[in-house]
Amino acid sequence: MNCAAGNTPAELHAAINRRSPNKKAAAKKETPIMYEEDWQIRAAARMMSLLFTANDANVPRQPDGVLGALKTVHRFDSAVKHSGHRQGNMLPISSFYNTLLDYSDLVADFExxxxxxxKFSFCQYPFFLSIWAKIHIMEHDARRQMEGKAREAFFNSILNHRAVSQYLVLKVRRDCLVEDSLRGVSEVVGSGQEEIKKGLRIEFVGEEGIDAGGLRKEWFLLLVREVFDPHHGLFVYDDDSKYCYFNPNCFESSEQFFLVGVLLGLAIYNSTILDIDLPPFAFKKLLAAAPQNTGPQPVTSARINFKCTLDDLAEFRPALAKGFRALLEFDGDVAETFCYDFVAQVDRYGSIVEAPLCAGGEKRPVTNSNRREFVDLYVHYLLDTAVARQFEPFKRGFFTVCGGNALSLFRPEEIELLVRGSDEPLDVLSLKAVAIYDNWKTPKPESVPAVQWFWHFFETAAPQEQRKILSFITGSDRIPAMGATSLTIKLACLGDDCSRYPIARTCFNTLALYRYTTREKLQRLLWDAVVNSEGFGLK
Structure with missing residues (x-):
C-alpha cells in the first residue's frame, strides 16, 4: 500500500503513527494526511481483500501426512510458523500481515x-493485522469489560451497603476440582449478571496463597489435566494423531462440556495458555457456530460456514481417512469387493453398533457411483451428528465468556494458537535475551556464576525437562502465541549461598535463586524443586 505522502515504508510508518518523517515538514506544522481519509489506502485495502478472499476460497488441501506451516514475517508471529495446521491456502495467511500496523494506535482503530x-479502519480488514496486533486488541477489549464490571461492583457495594467483589472468585478444593469449578461457574452464569466478565481469581481451600495470576494458571493447568484425562471419559484420543475429540458415548452430563467451553473462554479472556489436544478443525467448527454478532463486521468476515470434510477427519483419525481415500480411489467393483451399506460402525465400549447414515441406510449398498456420498455422510456423522449432544453445551459455554467484537477479527488457526500457545521447540537463547534480573547488586548480573549455571542447565536439558522448568517458572510449559521474546523471565537473588531450594513466583514469571557456590548444588536443588513442587508450597 502507498500513503498519500509517498511510496516508502518509512513514510507509510510515519503516516500510520500520525507524524511527519522529516523535521522540516514538522516545523511548518503541516497537517499530516490521516490514513482513514486516504483514498489510496482504502483502494489498496479493497484490492487486497479480493486477493485474500481468492486465496482463502476452496483451494485443495495438501495430502495426508503433509503439514502446512504458516510462514512468519515478524518476530511476534514466530509462533504461527510452528502451529502445524494443514492450510487450504495457496499463500500462508501471515503473508498478508502488515506488521507496520503493530506500531500504530490499534486501540483507536478498534474503537x-x-x-x-x-471512517476507514484496519479492523475492517483483519487479515492485515498480525497475531500480535489482534491479541493486543483482544486484551484491550477484555480489560475494558473487566474494568466495567469492577466499577459496577464498586457502585453496587455503595448503593446496596454490602461488600461486592470486583473479581470473579472461585473457591475450589484440590480433591474436588471439577465438581467445585462446575458448581462455581454454574452459579455465576446462572445469576444472569455477566459476573463471568470480571477478572478471575482462584482460592484453593485450606491454602494461604493469594492469587496474583499464579493460582489462576495452576487452576487452569490442573483442571485441563483432569478434564482431558482419557480416563475421565469426556474425550476420546487417537493413538496416531495424538488429538482428542468429543466422546459421543460419554455418560457425563452436558454441564461438564459446558464447563470445558467456559474454561476455553476464560483462558482467552484472562490471557492464559491451555495445553489441550483438540484438532485444528474443532476451532474452525467452534467459530462457525458463533452466535450472530450484532456489532460491526469485518469486510472479510472471520465467520465461516463449516462443513466437515475428509481432510478434517484426517487430522483426528488419519488411519480411517486413509481407508476412505483408498475406497474412493479403488478401481474395481466397490459393491462386490467391500460389501458396505450406508451405515457407520461405531465402537461403544467394546461392542460394535451400526448407525444408519441415511433413511434405510442399512439396506442401501455402497457402489462406485455413490461412494463419495457414503464417505461424506460417514465423516459428517463422526464429526458432527454423533457429537451434537456434547458440542452444543461446549459451544454455549465458550460464547458465554467470549462474546466481544474482538473475537471476530481472528481466524480459527489464530484462535487455536491463542488458546494452546505454541509447542515449538524452546528457544532458550531467546528467553535469555529478554530476561531481566533483580537484586543481584552487580552491574552485570548475567555474569554471576549462579545465573550462568542456571541458563546452561536450562539450555542443555532434554526437551521434556525444559518444558518442566518453564512450567515451574511460568505456570505453563508452552510459549505464548507471540513467540519466545514476548515471555519475560525474571531471575531474582534471594541472598548468599544456603541449602534452601529456589522459589518460583508464577504470578510474575520469576525464579528466585540463591548465590549457590557450585553448579552441581544449583542443578540438584533446582531440579528437586521442579519435580516435587505443585500447589502453594513444596510437598
Whole structure:
C-alpha cells in the first residue's frame, strides 16, 4: 500500500503513527494526511481483500501426512510458523500481515471500527493485522469489560451497603476440582449478571496463597489435566494423531462440556495458555457456530460456514481417512469387493453398533457411483451428528465468556494458537535475551556464576525437562502465541549461598535463586524443586 505522502515504508510508518518523517515538514506544522481519509489506502485495502478472499476460497488441501506451516514475517508471529495446521491456502495467511500496523494506535482503530462510523479502519480488514496486533486488541477489549464490571461492583457495594467483589472468585478444593469449578461457574452464569466478565481469581481451600495470576494458571493447568484425562471419559484420543475429540458415548452430563467451553473462554479472556489436544478443525467448527454478532463486521468476515470434510477427519483419525481415500480411489467393483451399506460402525465400549447414515441406510449398498456420498455422510456423522449432544453445551459455554467484537477479527488457526500457545521447540537463547534480573547488586548480573549455571542447565536439558522448568517458572510449559521474546523471565537473588531450594513466583514469571557456590548444588536443588513442587508450597 502507498500513503498519500509517498511510496516508502518509512513514510507509510510515519503516516500510520500520525507524524511527519522529516523535521522540516514538522516545523511548518503541516497537517499530516490521516490514513482513514486516504483514498489510496482504502483502494489498496479493497484490492487486497479480493486477493485474500481468492486465496482463502476452496483451494485443495495438501495430502495426508503433509503439514502446512504458516510462514512468519515478524518476530511476534514466530509462533504461527510452528502451529502445524494443514492450510487450504495457496499463500500462508501471515503473508498478508502488515506488521507496520503493530506500531500504530490499534486501540483507536478498534474503537473507530466499533463506532460504525464512515471512517476507514484496519479492523475492517483483519487479515492485515498480525497475531500480535489482534491479541493486543483482544486484551484491550477484555480489560475494558473487566474494568466495567469492577466499577459496577464498586457502585453496587455503595448503593446496596454490602461488600461486592470486583473479581470473579472461585473457591475450589484440590480433591474436588471439577465438581467445585462446575458448581462455581454454574452459579455465576446462572445469576444472569455477566459476573463471568470480571477478572478471575482462584482460592484453593485450606491454602494461604493469594492469587496474583499464579493460582489462576495452576487452576487452569490442573483442571485441563483432569478434564482431558482419557480416563475421565469426556474425550476420546487417537493413538496416531495424538488429538482428542468429543466422546459421543460419554455418560457425563452436558454441564461438564459446558464447563470445558467456559474454561476455553476464560483462558482467552484472562490471557492464559491451555495445553489441550483438540484438532485444528474443532476451532474452525467452534467459530462457525458463533452466535450472530450484532456489532460491526469485518469486510472479510472471520465467520465461516463449516462443513466437515475428509481432510478434517484426517487430522483426528488419519488411519480411517486413509481407508476412505483408498475406497474412493479403488478401481474395481466397490459393491462386490467391500460389501458396505450406508451405515457407520461405531465402537461403544467394546461392542460394535451400526448407525444408519441415511433413511434405510442399512439396506442401501455402497457402489462406485455413490461412494463419495457414503464417505461424506460417514465423516459428517463422526464429526458432527454423533457429537451434537456434547458440542452444543461446549459451544454455549465458550460464547458465554467470549462474546466481544474482538473475537471476530481472528481466524480459527489464530484462535487455536491463542488458546494452546505454541509447542515449538524452546528457544532458550531467546528467553535469555529478554530476561531481566533483580537484586543481584552487580552491574552485570548475567555474569554471576549462579545465573550462568542456571541458563546452561536450562539450555542443555532434554526437551521434556525444559518444558518442566518453564512450567515451574511460568505456570505453563508452552510459549505464548507471540513467540519466545514476548515471555519475560525474571531471575531474582534471594541472598548468599544456603541449602534452601529456589522459589518460583508464577504470578510474575520469576525464579528466585540463591548465590549457590557450585553448579552441581544449583542443578540438584533446582531440579528437586521442579519435580516435587505443585500447589502453594513444596510437598
Amino acid at each position: 473507530i471500527w466499533e463506532s460504525r462510523s464512515a
